[in-house]
Amino acid sequence: MCSTFKEKRGSEEAFVNEVNAISCAVHRNLLRLEGFCVDKGERLLVFPFLPHGSVADYLKGGRLRDKTTLTWKHRRNIVLGTAEGLAYMHTDCTPRLIHCDVKAENVLLTKDNDPVICDFGLSKLVEVEVPSIPKRGGAGAAVRGTLGHLAPEVYATGKWSEKSDVFGFGVLLVELIAGSSLFDLPMSQGEPQGEGTGGSGKDQRDQKESGEGGGRKGTDEQGGATEEIKDVGGEKEKQAKQEEVEEEEREKAGDDMTLREWVTCEMQQGHVNTLVDVQIRSHPADCDPLEVQVFLHVALLCLQQSPTDRPTMSECVTMLQGTGLACRWQLWGNGMEEGMRPPDMPTPDGVVSDSGDSYLPLDISGPR
Template identity: 30%
Template sequence: MRAEATSSDGQPLFIRLAASDVSQLSAHAGRSSSSSRVVALSISIPLSVAVLSCLFIGAWFIHRRRRRLLEKFVKDGTPTSLSTFTYKEMKIATNNFAQKLGKGAFGSVFKGILPNKTLVAVKRLEVSAQAEKQFRAEISTIGNINHVNLVRLRGFCVDGSERMLVYEFMQNGSLNNFLSRRSKEADKVLDWNTRFGIALGTAKGLLYLHEECRDRIIHCDIKPENILLDADFSPKVADFGLAKLVGRDFSRVLTTTRGTRGYLAPEWLTGVPITVKVDVYSFGMTLLEIISGRRNIDYRVQESQYYFPTWAAIQIQKGNTIGIVDERIADKADIEEVRRAVVVSILCIQEDENGRPSMAQVVQILEGKSEGNVAKYERRLQALIDDHCVY
């Protein structure tokens, strides 16, 4: 048999070989190829096992780290149902915190999307002792409760100095955006039906906090900024950073002043132990804003020198109840629902906390199942008109 090869000068070189020699060469080449595959497998298999082992061990350490973080918070009453996230996961979810939804006293809120395509709102807190305190308060309160009119906490992030809270996303933002005439949503006027639904839903959320969940919870900061609206404008009470848990065996708790000017009940200023009635007062002030489309924190309305509730009381005494309704929707408002809402708001903002209704009574009045205390209502109206006071 003749075999062809190439000489050193590039010319073909023919060599005559016996058939038996060619067979031996082919067998040798086959053995070399097999040997190479064996060597490759002997290297790749252990390497793959090592890589997989490293990945497994890394995942196990991450899981253990998260569990330790969770166990640390569980000691403070944190539910194990909450998800824990890393800073890297939150950075990816928020596209490096690109879309800011709002800013509060202790941090900013960003829009995010989880790997399962769920939209979330991520509150990234500042690094401070007060922010840490609010972070823990939020987890220990709203993390343990579930109600259609309370914002849902999905999880949190504790990673180095980073503290973040992950909430369900509320498409329409806060009620404040629709009441402040300087906001970007100012041209989107809420009709009366929507406003009344927001008032009733908020009242039901507070009723749950005060009377129906395991521990009585005083929110301490009810105001339009802390009432969020979903795609259907259903309200959800949010921001539990100032909330106070009260055991069922107690009705009062001593605490430092919390809340926002314009919504603070008078007892906050006296330093006495507070009750759930501070939320009732704040709700009453918020309800007046919902009805009128005006912010009470400005204290004076354009056409009057009086304190906001005083101005409202004067309109009511004149028989002009519909006059305190936002003029942009007054002609389409349900006068009976307006009357009920006004009765509730005036009863709620009484100076004497014992005279204020409970949230259960508030819900009943709004739903038309109770008339409320008419005598107290009339006395409070007269007191507002006589005092012309500013709290």
């Protein structure tokens, strides 16, 4: 596999950055440089060929989505390996590196589904000052990277930091759990439900009102209709009205919601299952519900607006392994506005502890 840099303005700098970055970064979760070549106006970097594609190929709409299923075990391995690779770049590599374009397309998979971070073309050496990008066309006009995966401060100022990579990792983490790229997530379509859940909330509500899809009437053993099931104390009507109100709030927010706000909203309203890929929900026995919820909490921490509020990648690795998340989450919750306060997560005895056991279990249902 080769990366090609044709002779053009800036290619010399890009090529030197790529060679320097990869040659000094040696880690099992980083793509290894096999060699390079400069010939007739072209510069080539040679890497091992990984035929199993990238994480993006296994997300909704990806070329391998319908051929191979990424189990929760695979996704857990991908998340941890990617986090460890980025943590190495930020803290243990000499000189330290910033990737600058963390996304599903840049995480390749080995035959054992181990993640390998690639594409250091945008990498910046931490020791080198990164200048502000000219704002000829407004804020972020010349920012390099991938729209949607850029941290807010990068898009606004053009300045990168390790915390910018943390933001991109948070986006990747949500995509892996949901099984969809950022732009295929329900929040981008104004829908509260994920893939395989029977359409939008409005469609499901219309089906219920018309008696379709498990409506208001039951059947006897011979398939005949029984009398209409009556609500006790009007509780079902109240619940239906509450669901309508919640859906209207989501539809009003629409595309104005950030990824962090959407995930938080779904969690607050008890719709965590809508955040989980149908391929995972189809095999609940192969998944640890508690671990899924812990990973979602880590993603929310990574997606915070201010870079100083985000954890480091080393902290992400520790939290993903079940240590230190409760304390960090509690500090974040205490500092948030009331409307975005994360859900409470007490232990069975009501005391918040600094371990993964402090999180309420997540009931992952099958596809609906």
